[in-house]
Amino acid sequence: MIRAPKAWMPYLLALAALIFAIVAASSLWILGDRTLQRESRQQLQGEVQIGGPFSLIDQNGQRRTDADFRGRHTLVFFGFTNCPDVCPTTLATISEALNKLGPKADGVVPIFISIDPQRDTPAALKPYLASFGPRFVGLTGTEAEVAKAARAYGVYYQKVPLDAGGYSMNHSSIIYLMGRDGKYLAHYQLEAGPDALAADLAKRL
Numbered sequence: 785m786i787r788a789p790k791a792w793m794p795y796l797l798a799l800a801a802l803i804f805a806i807v808a809a810s811s812l813w814i815l816g817d818r819t820l821q822r823e824s825r826q827q828l829q830g831e832v833q834i835g836g837p838f839s840l841i842d843q844n845g846q847r848r849t850d851a852d853f854r855g856r857h858t859l860v861f862f863g864f865t866n867c868p869d870v871c872p873t874t875l876a877t878i879s880e881a882l883n884k885l886g887p888k889a890d891g892v893v894p895i896f897i898s899i900d901p902q903r904d905t906p907a908a909l910k911p912y913l914a915s916f917g918p919r920f921v922g923l924t925g926t927e928a929e930v931a932k933a934a935r936a937y938g939v940y941y942q943k944v945p946l947d948a949g950g951y952s953m954n955h956s957s958i959i960y961l962m963g964r965d966g967k968y969l970a971h972y973q974l975e976a977g978p979d980a981l982a983a984d985l986a987k988r989l
């Protein structure tokens with residue numbers, strides 16, 4: 785009983801030190817976490833640096849640059865005419881969505897940029913895109929011109945040899961909505977479907 789106060793002192797001091805350490809550590813952790821949050825927010829803002837200058841040839845053989853589309857929205861999609869499923873489905877989805885939009889669709893140019901310029905000449909693009917309606921601008925160019933455009937949009941693509949001979953192309957398949965100033969506004973996955981795409985476009989245009 786009598787020696788108790790003195791005997792407890794070291795424990796109390798140790799407990800106080802422990803509590804202090806925990807509080808100090810957790811406030812440092814919170815500060816660190818805030819810094820992380822700020823950094824990841826900046827990274828997100830960096831990620832929307834999608835799009836940029838391009839200079840390519842359209843399906844009529846005319847040279848077109850990004851500046852030609854200022855004042856109109858664009859829906860930009862990268863693909864290739866020999867694509868068995870994803871590209872034709874995406875083009876059909878875009879076409880259907882724009883048809884659902886009505887007159888608002890006149891302010892939107894859907895642009896299909898080939899990542900297979902070896903086979904996708906202007907002459908190859910023209911009938912292919914016409915089969916999805918009259919709206920599409922098809923763009924192709926040299927390997928270097930296509931690579932530059934793809935890089936600007938953060939699009940991945942790669943040639944894949946086929947067992948049966950020839951090759952296919954792996955590529956990312958995101959639809960980008962760009963504003964009248966050419967700046968990124970939104971992106972869509974194919975799974976969205978024509979109704980969801982039309983609904984979102986109606987809100988943004």
Ligand code: NI
Pocket residue numbers: 863864867868869870871872955957
């Ligand atoms: Ni494809």
